[in-house]
Amino acid sequence: MSEPATPEASADADxxxxxxxxTDTDEQAAQRHEAATRVPGTGADxxxxxxxxxxxxxxFGVQGGAIMPVYDALSASTVDHITMAHExxxxxxxxxxxxxxxxxxxxxxxSGPGATNLVTGIADASMDSDAMLALTGQVPSTMxxxxxxxxxxxxxxxAPITKHNYFASDSDDVGRTVGEAFALxxxxxxxxxxxxxxxxxxxxxxxxxxxxxxxxxRSVPDPEADEEQVEAAARAIEQAERPLCLFGGGxxxxxxxxEARAFAxxxxxxxxxTMPGIGSFPEDDDLCLSWAGMHGTGYANMAITHTDCLIAVxxxxxxxxxxxxDTFAPxxxxxxxxxxxxxxxxxxxxxxxxxxxxxxxxxxxxxAIGYAEAPDPEEWRAQCAEWREEYxxxxxxxxxxxxxxxxxxxxxxxxSDDDAYVTTGxxxxxxxxxxxxxxxxxxxxxxxxxxxxxxxxLPAAIxxxxxxxxxxxxxxxxxxxxxxxxxxxxxxxxxxxxxxxxVVLNNEYIGMVRQWQDAFxxxxxxxxxxxxxxxxxTLAEAFGAKGFRIDDxxxxxxxxxxxxxxxxxxxxxxHIDPEANVYPMVASGAANGLFALSEDQL
Amino acid sequence: xxxxxxxxxxxxxxxxxxxxxxTTHPAESPLTERARPADEEKPTTGLSGPRPExxxxxxxxxxxxxxxxxxxxxxxxxxxxxxxALVEDEPGVLARAAGLFRRRQFNIESLTVGPxxxxxxxxxxxxxxxTEAGIDQAKKQLAKLTPVIAVxxxxxxxxxxxxxxxxxxxxxxxxxxxxxxxxxxxTLDAGPRTITVQITGDENQIDDAIDAFHQFGIIEMARTGQxxxxxxxxxxxxxxxxxxxxxxxxxxxxxxxDD
Ligand SMILES: Cc1ncc(C[n+]2csc(CCOP(=O)(O)OP(=O)(O)O)c2C)c(N)n1
Numbered sequence: 001m002s003e004p005a006t007p008e009a010s011a012d013a014d015x016x017x018x019x020x021x022x023t024d025t026d027e028q029a030a031q032r033h034e035a036a037t038r039v040p041g042t043g044a045d046x047x048x049x050x051x052x053x054x055x056x057x058x059x060f061g062v063q064g065g066a067i068m069p070v071y072d073a074l075s076a077s078t079v080d081h082i083t084m085a086h087e088x089x090x091x092x093x094x095x096x097x098x099x100x101x102x103x104x105x106x107x108x109x110x111s112g113p114g115a116t117n118l119v120t121g122i123a124d125a126s127m128d129s130d131a132m133l134a135l136t137g138q139v140p141s142t143m144x145x146x147x148x149x150x151x152x153x154x155x156x157x158x159a160p161i162t163k164h165n166y167f168a169s170d171s172d173d174v175g176r177t178v179g180e181a182f183a184l185x186x187x188x189x190x191x192x193x194x195x196x197x198x199x200x201x202x203x204x205x206x207x208x209x210x211x212x213x214x215x216x217x218r219s220v221p222d223p224e225a226d227e228e229q230v231e232a233a234a235r236a237i238e239q240a241e242r243p244l245c246l247f248g249g250g251x252x253x254x255x256x257x258x259e260a261r262a263f264a265x266x267x268x269x270x271x272x273x274t275m276p277g278i279g280s281f282p283e284d285d286d287l288c289l290s291w292a293g294m295h296g297t298g299y300a301n302m303a304i305t306h307t308d309c310l311i312a313v314x315x316x317x318x319x320x321x322x323x324x325x326d327t328f329a330p331x332x333x334x335x336x337x338x339x340x341x342x343x344x345x346x347x348x349x350x351x352x353x354x355x356x357x358x359x360x361x362x363x364x365x366x367x368a369i370g371y372a373e374a375p376d377p378e379e380w381r382a383q384c385a386e387w388r389e390e391y392x393x394x395x396x397x398x399x400x401x402x403x404x405x406x407x408x409x410x411x412x413x414x415x416s417d418d419d420a421y422v423t424t425g426x427x428x429x430x431x432x433x434x435x436x437x438x439x440x441x442x443x444x445x446x447x448x449x450x451x452x453x454x455x456x457x458l459p460a461a462i463x464x465x466x467x468x469x470x471x472x473x474x475x476x477x478x479x480x481x482x483x484x485x486x487x488x489x490x491x492x493x494x495x496x497x498x499x500x501x502x503v504v505l506n507n508e509y510i511g512m513v514r515q516w517q518d519a520f521x522x523x524x525x526x527x528x529x530x531x532x533x534x535x536x537x538t539l540a541e542a543f544g545a546k547g548f549r550i551d552d553x554x555x556x557x558x559x560x561x562x563x564x565x566x567x568x569x570x571x572x573x574x575h576i577d578p579e580a581n582v583y584p585m586v587a588s589g590a591a592n593g594l595f596a597l598s599e600d601q602l
Numbered sequence: 603x604x605x606x607x608x609x610x611x612x613x614x615x616x617x618x619x620x621x622x623x624x625t626t627h628p629a630e631s632p633l634t635e636r637a638r639p640a641d642e643e644k645p646t647t648g649l650s651g652p653r654p655e656x657x658x659x660x661x662x663x664x665x666x667x668x669x670x671x672x673x674x675x676x677x678x679x680x681x682x683x684x685x686x687a688l689v690e691d692e693p694g695v696l697a698r699a700a701g702l703f704r705r706r707q708f709n710i711e712s713l714t715v716g717p718x719x720x721x722x723x724x725x726x727x728x729x730x731x732x733t734e735a736g737i738d739q740a741k742k743q744l745a746k747l748t749p750v751i752a753v754x755x756x757x758x759x760x761x762x763x764x765x766x767x768x769x770x771x772x773x774x775x776x777x778x779x780x781x782x783x784x785x786x787x788x789t790l791d792a793g794p795r796t797i798t799v800q801i802t803g804d805e806n807q808i809d810d811a812i813d814a815f816h817q818f819g820i821i822e823m824a825r826t827g828q829x830x831x832x833x834x835x836x837x838x839x840x841x842x843x844x845x846x847x848x849x850x851x852x853x854x855x856x857x858x859x860d861d
Contacts (some may be wrong), residue, residue, distance in 0.1 A: 155694065160701055164748035167693070184748070219748060298651055306660060317668070330662030330670065342742035345735065348668035391651040396640035397629050404637070411633040436636070553628040560633075583648045593659050598648025 028055060031078065037209045043168070044069035044202040046175030047135065047195075048077045050210040054182040056106050058082060058097065058466055059135075060090040062117075064110020065150060066137025069202035071108075079106075082466065082496065084459065085488035087114050091121025092456050092486070093463030095130050096423060096446045100467035102255065104131035104185040104193075111137045112150030115196075116157065120453055122192050123161040127450025128276060129253055131190035133182045134158075140200040141169065154196045163191030168201045175210030183215040189340040190253055221339055225356030225364055233311075233335045233352040234368035240309030240333070242380040243269045246292070249276030249449070250314015250338060252442040256358035257281070260313060263362050267369070268376050270384045272300040274315050275434060278445040283438045289384060290393075293321040294586045295431040298391025298595055301586065303384050304329050305593035313337040314358050317347035318450060319588070327591035337361045391584070391597070393435060402577040403553055405429065405505045409436040412475055412503060415560045420473035421446060421464045425457035425482025427512040429505035431582040433477035455485030458502060462489060465498045473564065474500045480533045481510035487539070493569035494544040501563045502571045504536050507578040515581045519602045540571035550574040667735040678733040682711070684756040684830050685741055688839045690749035691717070691724040698747050699726055708732060708740050712764075712827025719845050723751065725838075727829045754832070754839035762830035764808050769798045770818040778818055785811045796821060804828075 024032065035052035047070050051059065058080045063071055074081055084090040087109045094105030109118050115136040125132045139148040155167045166181055168174040174197065181193040237243060245264045251257055257280050264271045264287055271281045272292045281288050292300035304310070310332040315321065322328040328348060336343070336350035337358060344353040354361050395406045409432050422437055423446040424430040430447055439445050446464055448456040461476035468474060483504050493500055507514075513528040537547030546566045548559040550573070563570040584595035587602055596602045629639040665671045667678070689695050696715050703710050711729040718725050730740055737755070745753045756762070767790070770778060778797050782789055787801040797818075801811045805828060812823070832838040 156697070159694070159698055160705060216748060218751065298649070302657070306658070322668075325666065325668045326663050328664060328668070330664060331660045334668075340746070342739070342746050344742075345668070346739060349664070349670070349735075391649065392636070394636040394638050394649070397627075397637045398640040399627050401640075407628060407634055407637055410635060410637070411631075414633045414635070553631075556628070557631075557633065579647070581647065591659070593657060594654045596648075596654065597651050601648075601654055 024055060035210070036212050039207050039209060040175060041205065041207075042069065042073065042202065043171035043174045043197075043204050043206055044073035046171070046206055046208070046210050047178050047197065047202060048073040048079065050175040050178040050182070050213065051079050051106065052077060053210055054179060054213045055103070056182070059106040059108055060084055060093040060097070060463065061108030061135075062087050062090060062110070062114060064114045064137060066111035066139055066199050067108060067114065067135070067197070068110075068137070069199060070135065070137070070197060081108075082462075082492065084462075085491050086486065087117030088120055088455065089459040089462070089486055089489040089492065091118045091132075091134065092124070092453070092459035093466070093489075094134075095121055095125045095132055096460035096463030097467040098125075098131050098463075099446050100421065100443055100464045102443070104133050104182055104190075105463060105467075106133045106135070106182075108135045109137070110150065111139055111154070112152045114150075115152055115154040119157060119161070120451075122158055122194065124448050124451040124453045124456065125192040126161045126163070128448070129190050129249060130192065131186040131253075132192040133178075133185050134162075134192060134194040135178070136194060136196050137202075138167075138196045138198040141198045142200065144198065154194070158194050161192070162194050165194040165196070167196045168198065171201050171204030171206040172208045174201050175206075175208070179210055179213030180215060183213040184219055187215040187219050188221040189250075189338075221355075221357075223357035223360040225337075225354045225361045229352070229354045230361070230364045230368050233354050234365055234370075236309060236333050236335055236352050237267075237311060237365070238369060238373040238375060240375055241377060242307045242383075243267070243309040243311060243375055243377055244303050244307035244332075245269050245271040245281075246274065246304070246310055246312040246315060247271060247277040247280040248274040248313060248315025251277055251280040251358050252314075254314055254339065254358035256313070256362060257442045259359045259362040259366075263366050266366065267374055268378070268381060269311070270303060270381060272296070272303055274318070274321050275447070276449045277315065278434060279439040279442045282440040284440060286385075287381075289388065291434065292592065293318075294323070294588070295435065295582050295584065296586075297393055297435070298584050298597070299384060299387035301584065301592040301595050302387040302391070305591070306383075307332045309333050309335065311335045311337075313362065314339075316343050319347075322348065323586045323592045324589045327593070337365075397553075399553055403550060403556065403574065405432045405507075405574075405576040405580050406436045407553070408503065408505060408550065408556065408574045408576065409433055409477065411556050411560050412501075412564075413437045415564055416473050416475060419444060420475055421468055423447065423457045423460035423464055423474070423476045425476075425478045425485075426452045426454045427479040427482055427510065428507070428515060428580070428582045429477050429479040429482070429511070431512075432505065435582075454479070454482040457482055458486050458493075459489045461500045461502065462493055462496075462498060465493075465500050466496075476500060476502045478502055478504045479511060480504055480506045480508060480530055480536070483536065484533070490540065490543040490545055490569060490571070497568050499567055500569050501566075502540075502569070503563070504571065504573050505576050506533060506536065506573055507576050507580065508533050509578060511578075511580075512582070518581070519587075519599060536571055536573035540569075540573075545569040545571055548572040667733070678735070680709075680731050680733050681737070682729060682731050683737045684760065684762060684828065685728045685730065685737075685744065685753065686756055686830060686838045687726040687728070687744050687753045688718065688751040688842055689724050689726055689747075690751060691722050692749050695724070695747070695749045696726065698749070699728075699744060702743055702747065703728075703730075703740070706739070706743065708736065714827045714829045716829065725829075727827075729828050752839035752841055754837070754842075756830050756832055756838065757836075760830050760832050760838075762804050762828050763802055764805055764826055764828045765800060765802045766808050766812065766823060766825045767798060767800055768812070768815050768820055769796050769822040770815055770820055771795070772797045774818060778815075781811075781814050785814070787811070
């Protein structure tokens with residue numbers, strides 16, 4: 001490692017903008033500078049100083065033997081620590097915090113089981129390109145490799161699911177390493193990083209200031225795309241008769257929603273998003289066809305099947321989006337904009353690769369499209385509108401039947417603010433929350449996409465709540481199965497008195513599994529029937545939260561109003577139609593255009 | 603009360619409420635935008651709209667790499683590529699590279715690693731047999747690893763060499779010696795029962811030598827796998843210059859991915 005920056009040298013650095021491009025108030029910048037230049041004392045002090053220098057306000061974690069020195073140092077720090085009930089809660093909370101803030105979330109755990117409990121959430125963050133820093137305790141260096149008490153090869157275990165990870169081996173370097181890991185997490189394509197902290201390294205003495213957090217130089221990609229690539233892509237877009245924008249999570253992560261929206265509107269190009277891209281384009285806009293893929297709307301899937309020019313920004317063409325690659329947008333020339341060159345032509349061949357930062361590249365594209373040649377695909381828009389009429393996202397309700405889950409989602413949407421945050425578990429409820437809620441803003445749909453982690457919703461709601469401004473609502477849609485996986489975090493929500501509303505779409509099944517069993521396993525409900533579910537409203541009260549219950553349509557209004565009005569954590573146990581299934585559905589590996597509208601079409 | 607019974611009772615209550623006219627139909631509730639009352643025409647489960655076979659479907663297709671293709675497109679051909687990666691010499695870098703290839707199931711023929719002229723840098727040389735798209739991905743994925751400085755693919759006329767140690771039966775020392783000399787090899791150990799020789803050369807030479815030694819009975823063999831450098835003035839990985847020391851190597855000179 002190079003020598004620490006001298007105080008003068010770091011003072012020269014632009015104090016208003018950190019390595020991750022975030023802007024601070026003068027006071028925050030001064031605080032961070034103070035932390036960067038402070039003489040630490042121990043390795044643990046350096047770790048904490050490094051977090052402060054990075055502007056970290058909150059960390060989520062669970063104590064333990066190997067991480068104790070860091071916690072000890074944290075007690076005298078400006079960084080708030082939220083003790084979670086389980087490390088999985090800590091990592092999902094940090095993940096969601098990072099999504100909402102646009103800055104890496106930080107989670108901490110002790111060695112061994114603490115670290116392994118983080119693994120699911122790190123993998124989750126990795127699949128969704130979420131910036132996150134995980135700090136794990138480790139047994140003293142001298143005992144590493146001896147199968148000591150609570151030892152796990154954390155660096156080995158997490159290597160494939162982190163953007164990069166570090167084993168700290170020196171008290172003098174540990175602070176800089178943490179800074180580098182933090183900055184790296186948010187550089188280029190975001191992702192989780194991890195620093196493993198042996199106890200002797202955090203206990204050891206050091207007098208070396210940590211400096212500003214800086215990513216390794218080589219990892220900072222050029223935001224601007226090659227002019228030739230841009231020109232070629234611009235010509236292709238001009239030629240298109242049926243252009244379609246496909247906005248992925250990268251548009252949100254890259255803070256490119258403004259540019260993306262302006263681009264689509266300027267040329268009147270219809271927009272579909274991926275599921276992680278929900279919120280990149282307002283879903284109540286006429287150009288927006290919502291999201292495409294396995295449970296995306298019929299009209300989005302029709303549009304993606306028939307486009308002749310797909311302008312894909314910040315998406316990795318996940319198989320839940322593409323279905324079978326052979327039939328994916330089969331007539332489209334693909335313009336693929338991504339900051340990560342390894343995504344180009346990984347799953348779907350890019351006819352026009354454009355490597356660069358989403359916001360910068362969209363502006364470049366916009367400038368390169370000649371106004372005389374600019375597309376205005378009126379007929380295509382009319383066709384898309386027609387599909388919207390043909391494949392409505394509606395549902396039939398009968399007052400005598402159990403409550404439809406879609407109705408519950410819409411009821412909460414109608415009663416809450418336009419900029420509320422929604423988090424989810426994984427399963428049918430996640431799909432209904434994505435389909436029947438109208439998202440208008442980036443970062444408002446916080447969900448587990450790539451890994452599909454049940455149990456994500458509640459800890460994510462906690463992280464989002466802590467990250468969000470107080471006046472914005474946080475609502476978590478849960479399945480009964482998903483909720484039960486991390487329900488212990490309700491204790492944290494109560495302790496911190498967090499104003500969140502958990503809506504359990506309770507079907508007494510792990511419903512998504514049951515839906516697949518109905519479709520592909522002749523209705524054999526092996527291990528998917530969860531009729532032993534607790535009374536979630538009563539259970540919520542036992543935790544000290546407020547419980548509500550929905551059994552029929554008459555209960556909906558009171559529960560919605562009561563839960564949203566309650567200032568603290570509330571849980572709505574919504575007993576929904578246990579047989580309700582999610583449609584449309586593209587069978588895995590099938591063509592997007594073959595989406596089923598009901599079970600007999602599968 | 604069982605959950606089932608409770609549910610039934612709840613349903614009955616709803617019925618009561620609707621029959622005595624106390625409830626408006628939820629579809630008319632101002633809360634919901636898209637719900638419609640159930641009726642006979644529309645399906646009660648699932649959504650309405652043209653059935654899959656009634657929809658227009660394009661005829662185009664893509665191949666397994668997502669490239670638009672002609673209908674009778676055959677399987678992708680594979681080729682052999684030698685990839686060289688200049689890496690930061692830190693613990694675990696080889697494991698990271700190897701792990702990456704294992705996970706993505708790239709077909710690796712050999713993987714070697716060793717120091718370079720620059721202190722703190724190592725070179726990983728990989729031989730892969732993959733489709734064009736596979737080779738491209740292998741290079742890009744390798745370049746993504748944080749400790750990787752630069753990645754290059756070697757041209758066909760690059761200099762490549764491998765070393766093999768062969769332990770053969772010692773009954774015919776003269777013949778063994780003759781073949782060893784033929785391949786410019788060296789005898790490293792000769793005893794009454796075994797002779798161990800070392801041969802270096804490109805992959806074909808090594809294969810030929812092994813064939814030639816088979817007549818004596820090969821007892822044990824160790825091959826290192828190929829290592830390679832670009833010929834002449836061409837750098838082996840982009841931006842790489844000969845004879846630098848770590849101090850005067852500016853990180854900026856290196857690109858992180860192959861161009
Ligand atoms: C940790 C984990 N285990 C298993 C699965 C597989 N899985 C996907 S969806 C699902 C059912 C989810 O059930 P529930 O949370 O009750 O939601 P519902 O589908 O009923 O809305 C399961 C088991 C998963 N995604 N994550």
